[in-house]
Amino acid sequence: MRLPFSLVHHSKYFQQLRWVHTMNPTTPPRHLSKTIVIMGPTGSGKSKLSIDLTSRFFTYSEIINSDKIQLYSGLNITTNKITPQDQLGVTHHLLGEINSSHSLTPFEFRSLASGYVTNITSRNKNPFIVGGSNSLIYALLSKKFDPNSNIFHDPKPDTICSERQYNCCFLYVHVAQPTLNQYLTKRVDEMLDSGMLQELHHFFESGSFDSVSPTGLRQAIGIPELEKYIRYTKCTDFNKDAAKAMYDDAITQIKLNTCQLAERQVEKIQRLREIGWDLHKIDATEAVTASLRGERVGEIWERDVVGPSVKIVKRFLEE
Numbered sequence: 001m002r003l004p005f006s007l008v009h010h011s012k013y014f015q016q017l018r019w020v021h022t023m024n025p026t027t028p029p030r031h032l033s034k035t036i037v038i039m040g041p042t043g044s045g046k047s048k049l050s051i052d053l054t055s056r057f058f059t060y061s062e063i064i065n066s067d068k069i070q071l072y073s074g075l076n077i078t079t080n081k082i083t084p085q086d087q088l089g090v091t092h093h094l095l096g097e098i099n100s101s102h103s104l105t106p107f108e109f110r111s112l113a114s115g116y117v118t119n120i121t122s123r124n125k126n127p128f129i130v131g132g133s134n135s136l137i138y139a140l141l142s143k144k145f146d147p148n149s150n151i152f153h154d155p156k157p158d159t160i161c162s163e164r165q166y167n168c169c170f171l172y173v174h175v176a177q178p179t180l181n182q183y184l185t186k187r188v189d190e191m192l193d194s195g196m197l198q199e200l201h202h203f204f205e206s207g208s209f210d211s212v213s214p215t216g217l218r219q220a221i222g223i224p225e226l227e228k229y230i231r232y233t234k235c236t237d238f239n240k241d242a243a244k245a246m247y248d249d250a251i252t253q254i255k256l257n258t259c260q261l262a263e264r265q266v267e268k269i270q271r272l273r274e275i276g277w278d279l280h281k282i283d284a285t286e287a288v289t290a291s292l293r294g295e296r297v298g299e300i301w302e303r304d305v306v307g308p309s310v311k312i313v314k315r316f317l318e319e
């Protein structure tokens with residue numbers, strides 16, 4: 001198989017992937033690769049759960065990102081990438097690894113990510129696939145991926161669609177939609193406090209906007225919504241009130257688009273269930289509710305999310 005090596009940002013990945021794709025007699029057959037998949041809408045706590053599991057319980061694990069926007073380098077705040085500090089030393093692959101002038105197709109994602117699955121498994125570790133892009137998760141895991149058909153739009157998908165190339169355990173982190181919407185609205189404000197607007201100003205001023213692919217990183221929520229405001233603030237006849245109105249509109253739109261993204265992601269997860277993927281639902285609603293009230297979340301998160309997930313993954317790995 002030929003990999004799109006030129007897409008990969010750093011040479012260490014080039015070397016790693018080249019090694020993966022040479023014949024390795026210790027590499028288990030694909031269908032035996034035990035792979036854990038953490039799914040869920042944006043804001044449900046997938047990244048936190050993945051670090052809780054891989055740093056404390058399943059330390060022989062590495063994470064492969066499956067968020068289609070976080071694949072690209074740059075805009076770390078706007079795309080809400082987990083910070084190196086929060087990664088707690090757990091190895092992440094395909095997180096900010098793809099050159100943002102490129103737009104990675106699901107087929108290319110499948111090639112790159114399956115290279116990592118093979119590599120991780122051949123070192124006797126467990127791959128954790130973590131991210132909200134269900135179309136990428138489907139592209140990676142389905143046994144026979146057809147780039148020309150879309151199971152998320154097809155009213156009657158073929159049963160072959162449910163077959164997978166790896167032995168998978170799925171954790172679906174669920175948060176009731178009204179609670180999630182409240183949290184996502186608050187998260188946008190927190191991202192702005194963390195420097196999202198400054199990051200986007202720099203993105204436009206440095207010319208990055210023109211160099212990134214329109215079908216890749218440029219689709220990140222925040223860019224289209226704030227473009228008009230940011231360009232307006234560069235005008236010489238800049239009017240403060242008009243700018244404020246544009247800014248407020250943009251932020252309202254970002255909040256709305258983020259909530260809509262979460263709803264679409266949940267619909268796609270339902271579709272995967274309908275075609276027969278056995279997803280273990282983990283309910284994080286109470287933990288998110290507590291965090292919205294400013295209460296201590298730790299114990300509820302452990303009880304409702306980490307505890308049940310550890311049990312499920314342990315059982316799967318011992319099978």
Ligand code: ATP
Nearest residue numbers: 067068069070078079132133134135219220221261
């Ligand atoms: P689709 O079929 O709509 O492409 P998908 O499952 O492939 O769906 P999603 O993860 O649902 O992909 O993302 C759809 C869109 O949501 C992206 O194109 C982007 O606009 C936005 N989006 C997704 N993830 C992020 C992110 N981390 N940061 C900013 N925007 C994002």
